[in-house]
Amino acid sequence: MIASPIDPRDQTSEVDDPAYRAYFWDSPGACDEWELTRADLDEVLDWVRANSNGRPHSLWVVVRSDQDVELIRLRGVDPPADPSTWPAWAKEAKV
Numbered sequence: 001m002i003a004s005p006i007d008p009r010d011q012t013s014e015v016d017d018p019a020y021r022a023y024f025w026d027s028p029g030a031c032d033e034w035e036l037t038r039a040d041l042d043e044v045l046d047w048v049r050a051n052s053n054g055r056p057h058s059l060w061v062v063v064r065s066d067q068d069v070e071l072i073r074l075r076g077v078d079p080p081a082d083p084s085t086w087p088a089w090a091k092e093a094k095v
Contacts, residue, residue: 019062020044021071024055025079035062041074048075 017038024032034051036044048059058076062069 015063019064020074021060021062022048022051022057023060023076023078024052024057026055028079031078 020036020039020041022034022036022044024034026032032055036047039047044059048057056076056079058078059074060071061074062071064070
């Protein structure tokens with residue numbers, strides 16, 4: 001981890017009600033996908049733990065702009081992806 005001080009004046013906007021996506025992996029290629037809204041991160045993490053049933057999972061925050069939907073990885077990786085494409089610090093998440 002690298003921690004660096006920042007100047008908060010560079011911020012141009014913020015989202016007070018983010019959406020999250022959780023992906024639970026069963027077998028190669030089989031995935032159970034959910035979008036979570038009206039919750040803070042602690043509630044989302046609790047929900048993921050309660051619903052993972054031991055399956056590997058990934059958690060993302062959703063960023064919508066115009067016609068685009070982008071995902072920012074918060075936790076876990078997608079097992080079907082080639083591990084060489086994962087960030088070096090990423091780990092498979094299981095609860």
